[in-house]
Amino acid sequence: MRLPPPSSPRHFIPKVSVPEAKGNSLQFPRVLPIGLSRLSTYAELTKPELTGLSALTSVFAYVLAADSQATWLTAAMVGSGTLLVGGGAGALNQLIERRFDAMMKRTEHRPLPSGRVRALETGAFGVLLALAGALLLWIEAGPLPSFISLLTLALYLGIYTPLKRKTWLNTVFGTIPGALPALIGWTAAETTPSAGGWFLFLFLVIWQFPHFFSLAWMYRKDYERAGYHMLSVQDTENAHQTHRINLLSTLSLLPVVSIFFYYESTGPMAIAAAVSLTLWFVSISAKPIVRGLTNTSTTRTINADSRNLFFASLLYLPLVMILGLVSRA
Known part of the structure; x- marks a missing residue:
């Protein structure tokens, strides 16, 4: 007698992983328990x-x-x-x-x-x-x-x-x-947010430009394939617009971070440290501009510079936060 097919997609036959033989040993795949796998998915x-x-x-x-x-x-x-x-x-x-x-x-x-x-x-x-x-x-x-x-x-x-x-x-x-x-x-x-709160908000708005524009350049082919209208997709091969916006954004962080630390009364040493961190961030964003001016820019360097700026943004933000907390301690 033939059994009818399952009436609900919730009824399924679980797949069983069979170990593969390689040489004289069996290679067992690493499988997460069902509960942990579901939590990982969520x-x-x-x-x-x-x-x-x-x-x-x-x-x-x-x-x-x-x-x-x-x-x-x-x-x-x-x-x-x-x-x-x-x-x-x-x-x-x-x-x-x-x-x-x-x-x-x-x-x-x-x-x-x-x-x-x-x-x-x-x-x-x-x-x-x-x-x-x-x-x-x-x-x-x-x-x-x-x-x-x-x-x-x-x-x-x-x-x-x-x-x-x-x-x-x-x-x-x-x-x-x-x-x-x-x-x-x-x-x-x-x-009601004080001036410090609004300057922190502005700081985060500006920080996102180099962060996301560098990420978008790294995955521009993906975005183009999916039909997303990103700056990296519309930009030229030398990423002229992307690099220019990234540099202007990091430069704009200098006065904002200075005023923010000033309003939070953290002292001149903290302001100097925050400005130094921001100058380092500016230097990372300026590299591709300098390469373009000296005609040393290539596809490889453009991609590498975008990757470096993205990871620099991930490092810069928490460092500024830590500095703000430490200087208030």
């Missing part, structure tokens, strides 16, 4: 690197604004709430862009394109995370940080995400939700 949906950085930014802003009144509990709750809302935004972003993620080598193995999770499941997960994060912020930090977190979500999904397929200015608009976690943390300590 973690991928949250874009942990991006959301983790946003959470750290909110905690940094809260500790600076609250100063001696800061508590470990509130700092942890502010960071957790920001992490949850950011994770929800990441999951919903992947839901919206799942068809295009499948076209890019960098993202084709994400949970949705690889079939490890369903669209409905991703949507429910993203909404629940975002609501949980906003509720946590409301309870522990107040309505304003909670509102800013939901505003961040709305701008990220409603403005930045669709603009990626229309104009390279999507990055400009995307810097706003990217910098708002600073105001989440700041308003957890102050009802």
Whole structure:
């Protein structure tokens, strides 16, 4: 008697990995337990690197604004709430862009394109995370940080995400939700952000230009394949526009970081250290410009310089944050 096929996609026959013989030994594949594998898939949906950085930014802003009144509990709750809302935004972003993620080598193995999770499941997960994060912020930090977190979500999904397929200015608009976690943390300590909070917000807006433009250059072929309107796709082969914007952005950080540290009353030594860090960041962004002026620029150096600037941006931001905290201790 033939058995009927399963009536629900939830009923499936698990795949069994058979060890391969190599020489006189058997090679057993490393397999995660089902529970850990599922948790890992959900973690991928949250874009942990991006959301983790946003959470750290909110905690940094809260500790600076609250100063001696800061508590470990509130700092942890502010960071957790920001992490949850950011994770929800990441999951919903992947839901919206799942068809295009499948076209890019960098993202084709994400949970949705690889079939490890369903669209409905991703949507429910993203909404629940975002609501949980906003509720946590409301309870522990107040309505304003909670509102800013939901505003961040709305701008990220409603403005930045669709603009990626229309104009390279999507990055400009995307810097706003990217910098708002600073105001989440700041308003957890102050009802209205002071000048220091707004300068921190401006600092993060500017920092994102070299960070994301260098990343976009590294993956420009991927973005072009998926139909994204990024500056790197429209730029010339020598990345003239990209390099120029990156240099102008890092130079713009000099007055902003100086004023920010001045407002936070950290003293001349801290200001000098922050300016020195920023000058180092400027020097990294200036390298491709110098190569272009001296006719020593090649495809290899352009790609290498973009990669170096991207990793320099990842180092520069936490160093500035650490400096701000240490100088206030």
